[in-house]
Amino acid sequence: MRYELYYWPTIQGRGEFVRLALEDAGADYRDMARGKGGMAAMTRMLDSKKGIPPFAPPFLKAGTMVIGQTANILFYLGPRHGLAPKSEAARLQLHELQLTITDFVAEVHDTHHPIGVSLYYEDQKGAAKKRSAEFLKERVPKYLGYFERILKASDGAYVTGRKATYVDLSLFQIVEGLRYAFPKRMKKFEREIPDLIDLHERVAVRPNIKAYLDSDRRIAFNKDGIFRHYKALDK
Amino acid sequence: MRYELYYWPTIQGRGEFVRLALEDAGADYRDMARGKGGMAAMTRMLDSKKGIPPFAPPFLKAGTMVIGQTANILFYLGPRHGLAPKSEAARLQLHELQLTITDFVAEVHDTHHPIGVSLYYEDQKGAAKKRSAEFLKERVPKYLGYFERILKASDGAYVTGRKATYVDLSLFQIVEGLRYAFPKRMKKFEREIPDLIDLHERVAVRPNIKAYLDSDRRIAFNKDGIFRHYKALDK
Numbered sequence: 481m482r483y484e485l486y487y488w489p490t491i492q493g494r495g496e497f498v499r500l501a502l503e504d505a506g507a508d509y510r511d512m513a514r515g516k517g518g519m520a521a522m523t524r525m526l527d528s529k530k531g532i533p534p535f536a537p538p539f540l541k542a543g544t545m546v547i548g549q550t551a552n553i554l555f556y557l558g559p560r561h562g563l564a565p566k567s568e569a570a571r572l573q574l575h576e577l578q579l580t581i582t583d584f585v586a587e588v589h590d591t592h593h594p595i596g597v598s599l600y601y602e603d604q605k606g607a608a609k610k611r612s613a614e615f616l617k618e619r620v621p622k623y624l625g626y627f628e629r630i631l632k633a634s635d636g637a638y639v640t641g642r643k644a645t646y647v648d649l650s651l652f653q654i655v656e657g658l659r660y661a662f663p664k665r666m667k668k669f670e671r672e673i674p675d676l677i678d679l680h681e682r683v684a685v686r687p688n689i690k691a692y693l694d695s696d697r698r699i700a701f702n703k704d705g706i707f708r709h710y711k712a713l714d715k
Numbered sequence: 716m717r718y719e720l721y722y723w724p725t726i727q728g729r730g731e732f733v734r735l736a737l738e739d740a741g742a743d744y745r746d747m748a749r750g751k752g753g754m755a756a757m758t759r760m761l762d763s764k765k766g767i768p769p770f771a772p773p774f775l776k777a778g779t780m781v782i783g784q785t786a787n788i789l790f791y792l793g794p795r796h797g798l799a800p801k802s803e804a805a806r807l808q809l810h811e812l813q814l815t816i817t818d819f820v821a822e823v824h825d826t827h828h829p830i831g832v833s834l835y836y837e838d839q840k841g842a843a844k845k846r847s848a849e850f851l852k853e854r855v856p857k858y859l860g861y862f863e864r865i866l867k868a869s870d871g872a873y874v875t876g877r878k879a880t881y882v883d884l885s886l887f888q889i890v891e892g893l894r895y896a897f898p899k900r901m902k903k904f905e906r907e908i909p910d911l912i913d914l915h916e917r918v919a920v921r922p923n924i925k926a927y928l929d930s931d932r933r934i935a936f937n938k939d940g941i942f943r944h945y946k947a948l949d950k
Contacts (some may be wrong), residue, residue, distance in 0.1 A: 495835065515868075519894065527862065529867075529868060530807055530868055531868055532811075532812065532865055532868075532874075532875075534811070535861055539731075545807070547807055547808075547811065548811045548815075549810075549814040551814065552807055552811050554816055555807070565800065572780070572782055572787055572790070572791060573767055573782075575787055575790075576767075576769070576770075576784045576787050579784040579787055579814075579817075580770045580784065581782075582814075583821065586818065586821055589783045590825065590829075592844065593832060594829045594841060594842065595845045595846050595847030596785075596845075596846060596850070596853060597853070598849060598853050599849070602846075607829065607830060607842045610831075610839075611829065611830050611831060614831030614833060615831070618831060618832070618833050619831075623770075626770055630767055632764075633766055635763060635769075640767075659813050696925055
């Protein structure tokens with residue numbers, strides 16, 4: 481089956497967590513909105529007045545199913561592509577971790593948009609500075625410390641043991657993103673999370689991930705995505 | 716099986732979405748942190764250095780499983796208690812809706828804490844006013860309009876048809892919460908979402924929900940939960 485991924489064509493954003501899983505799995509997929517007519521198709525599906533359309537991109541068309549919400553897409557893909565265990569208990573526990581990553585990603589976004597998405601960064605720069613300071617001081621250590629603790633307790637190199645899961649791929653992306661957005665702060669902070677940094681290196685050299693990162697399918701970080709670099713926020 | 720629910724004992728918060736499902740189902744559960752020694756037990760479980768502890772309350776102990784993240788708990792409970800369909804496709808679609816409610820709830824929280832959770836409301840009141848104005852103008856119509864559209868397209872009175880699901884219970888709670896936090900604005904806005912308001916009334920009179928709401932198990936809204944009423948934010 482060829483999957484159809486629908487996501488904004490010029491950013492990594494939330495879609496990147498899905499792209500990484502599809503790429504690592506070597507799955508057959510098309511990144512629809514980057515092809516001809518794809519944006520129009522995506523908009524039509526979002527605006528549908530029939531049934532239950534997705535609320536927002538990313539969403540994945542898999543046969544007749546249309547699956548929205550990043551963590552939900554990964555929950556579906558995981559056991560089908562060797563990126564999640566198959567038992568219900570283990571699948572739910574992995575999903576729980578992905579939902580915590582989802583919460584963290586929303587907080588990352590709000591560092592540059594603490595007042596609202598309909599306003600420009602420049603119009604909320606004062607609040608963004610304060611929120612970023614709080615985020616770096618309180619939230620990054622809380623979230624990343626949690627995953628570091630889990631990696632330390634794991635009996636393998638990955639969060640649930642010896643096999644990489646979609647959560648490991650997502651944690652790779654979290655480290656990538658934080659390094660891009662807050663290079664000064666991350667440089668200092670990385671010594672606190674050695675196991676997460678090791679995990680990042682291990683994911684980066686997985687053959688399919690490496691090939692993906694070197695390809696033009698990987699969109700560069702930029703000032704429209706979730707992770708954005710503003711010097712004023714990286715104090 | 717008797718479930719053990721772990722959540723803060725003095726607020727509705729995120730735990731309330733789980734309480735509503737357990738109550739509607741007539742499930743056998745204990746709200747642990749409201750009983751003797753419960754807070755200490757909750758803290759111990761969160762601080763565990765073994766395996767994969769929950770990141771935050773609420774979490775549910777079901778036999779040997781410990782399930783964290785509100786939407787994940789509901790995903791588990793739903794089909795076991797007649798509050799979700801059983802097919803994988805339908806379960807994922809319902810879960811997708813719950814994850815969109817989860818996103819909305821995080822935005823509700825940030826109306827009074829746009830800068831950070833470690834600061835008092837009073838120390839971020841200016842930003843809270845701006846964020847709340849944006850939230851009421853842009854986000855509430857976007858999210859609630861989405862659910863209104865789905866209810867209009869449904870061939871029954873509930874989001875997925877003729878049977879109530881945990882998503883319907885959660886939407887009841889969203890209307891309750893918004894009415895408490897933003898009474899002035901909601902009064903005007905409710906005429907835009909007649910089907911959601913009908914749904915709210917329909918859930919409120921379900922026998923188990925009605926009995927729950929009338930009991931002292933239902934904690935009153937207050938200024939520590941997700942939904943908080945501050946006059947300055949309800950312009």
